[in-house]
Amino acid sequence: METLTTLILIAVGAALINNFVLHYFVGLCPFVGVSRRLDTAFGMGLAVTFVITIASLLSWTLTFYVLRQGAPVTAWIGGFFLSPDRAAEIDLTILNYIVYIFVIASSVQFVEMYVRRFFPPLYKAFGVYLPLITTNCAILFACLEIMKHVSGASSPAEMWGLHEALTLAVFGGLGFTLAIVIMAGIREELDLCDVPAPLQGPPIAMIVAGILALAFTGFTGVDRGLEEALRPEKNETAQTARSESAPYPHEVSR
Amino acid sequence: MSDGPTPLERFINGILPENPVYRQLLGLCPTLAVTNSMKAALTMSGAVLFVLFCANVLVSLIRSLLKPHLRILVFTLTIATFVTIADKFIAAFMWPMSKELGPYIPLIIVNCAIISRCEICASKQNTRTAAMDAVGQALGFTLALASIATVREILGNGSWLGFSVLPDAWPNWVLMVLPPGAFLTLGFLMAAVNWLTMSQKTKSANEP
Numbered sequence: 001m002e003t004l005t006t007l008i009l010i011a012v013g014a015a016l017i018n019n020f021v022l023h024y025f026v027g028l029c030p031f032v033g034v035s036r037r038l039d040t041a042f043g044m045g046l047a048v049t050f051v052i053t054i055a056s057l058l059s060w061t062l063t064f065y066v067l068r069q070g071a072p073v074t075a076w077i078g079g080f081f082l083s084p085d086r087a088a089e090i091d092l093t094i095l096n097y098i099v100y101i102f103v104i105a106s107s108v109q110f111v112e113m114y115v116r117r118f119f120p121p122l123y124k125a126f127g128v129y130l131p132l133i134t135t136n137c138a139i140l141f142a143c144l145e146i147m148k149h150v151s152g153a154s155s156p157a158e159m160w161g162l163h164e165a166l167t168l169a170v171f172g173g174l175g176f177t178l179a180i181v182i183m184a185g186i187r188e189e190l191d192l193c194d195v196p197a198p199l200q201g202p203p204i205a206m207i208v209a210g211i212l213a214l215a216f217t218g219f220t221g222v223d224r225g226l227e228e229a230l231r232p233e234k235n236e237t238a239q240t241a242r243s244e245s246a247p248y249p250h251e252v253s254r
Numbered sequence: 255m256s257d258g259p260t261p262l263e264r265f266i267n268g269i270l271p272e273n274p275v276y277r278q279l280l281g282l283c284p285t286l287a288v289t290n291s292m293k294a295a296l297t298m299s300g301a302v303l304f305v306l307f308c309a310n311v312l313v314s315l316i317r318s319l320l321k322p323h324l325r326i327l328v329f330t331l332t333i334a335t336f337v338t339i340a341d342k343f344i345a346a347f348m349w350p351m352s353k354e355l356g357p358y359i360p361l362i363i364v365n366c367a368i369i370s371r372c373e374i375c376a377s378k379q380n381t382r383t384a385a386m387d388a389v390g391q392a393l394g395f396t397l398a399l400a401s402i403a404t405v406r407e408i409l410g411n412g413s414w415l416g417f418s419v420l421p422d423a424w425p426n427w428v429l430m431v432l433p434p435g436a437f438l439t440l441g442f443l444m445a446a447v448n449w450l451t452m453s454q455k456t457k458s459a460n461e462p
Binding site: 024025026027029095101102105131136137141197198202204205206209214217 | 279280282283286287326327330331334335337338341342357360361363364365366429432433434435436437438440441442444445446448449452
């Protein structure tokens, strides 16, 4: 029950409250570029969700077993060359960006080959956007977020397991899909409107996204209410912990 | 590509005519995320300048060795190396700023503005052109970030670079510091840039 509560909170947080696009601004390029038609937007959302899941699975595994300080595989290999104490101290987290980008690029390549082999029509529909997922910041962002909770966790009890990492990835991807689909729906209608010339194209898309983000700020506090409903006894400590941590720019000055 | 734009043209191109943010709509994630204060925007621009310059120079030095199907991978790995350096540097000397920028420094790796410069310019031209191009693009990026941050910080906090510029009676417009304000500011600034270009074009069309 406790685990399930945590998972629900992570899921709601990633999909609605801290939506990848509308709160953290990651994955904006496809959000502006591919949100002209509803069906491609939906396909793009699903493809991103799929790649995020694979990349998070791989990056969690690598971070947990290889990269973090005291990781089992690294300590085992290091044990051949160093004393066990020294081997347990090896910290490879400095390599994390290079490793993640490699993981993402190769999983996108893999997905591309798979889709081309088994779903040719889908492959044609995606066109150039499929390889472009490599440079989608949402995926790297999910990997980094997971890294923060694995190698940056203050105690082993707070370290995220694979199920938590996958929940963040899947629901973050679904939140991205939700945002891009709503956006595409609005932009299809917008084609019929008389928009002033300087605002046409990207500027009006940005303004629509701003209003959408405004709507999504309405979800702020839903997590607190959910937490209260799901585990009333822990609520007090959770609230103080939340107000102290302000990891991102726009939360600092709030 | 000997008949391409000269280094100086490349340099000027990056600042306004091909501004990465306003014209090419590239690198939008950090643009929106770090512009709630001027300091954060300037730090981010510095990091981007460093990474873009180093990556462009290195890519143009190894351009004869690039294999077409592996080039994006080589670009991203090069960029990732320099981003690691920049990230560790900021974490070592500017810890509060590193905290504030959070994941957006590592996200420079997938900043399309940098990858597109490696692809369009550095992988085809000599090192000097690539270096000038990098500086020009980074300056354009800095200008864009600074303009957005100016609007957002003054309206949202009543301050600029940490100094308060508006009277204390100014009700802080918190919305401008929050995510929606970022989208709205960028939308209206883009519209302003478009409007300026359009009015210039009609002027030059009427003159001759």
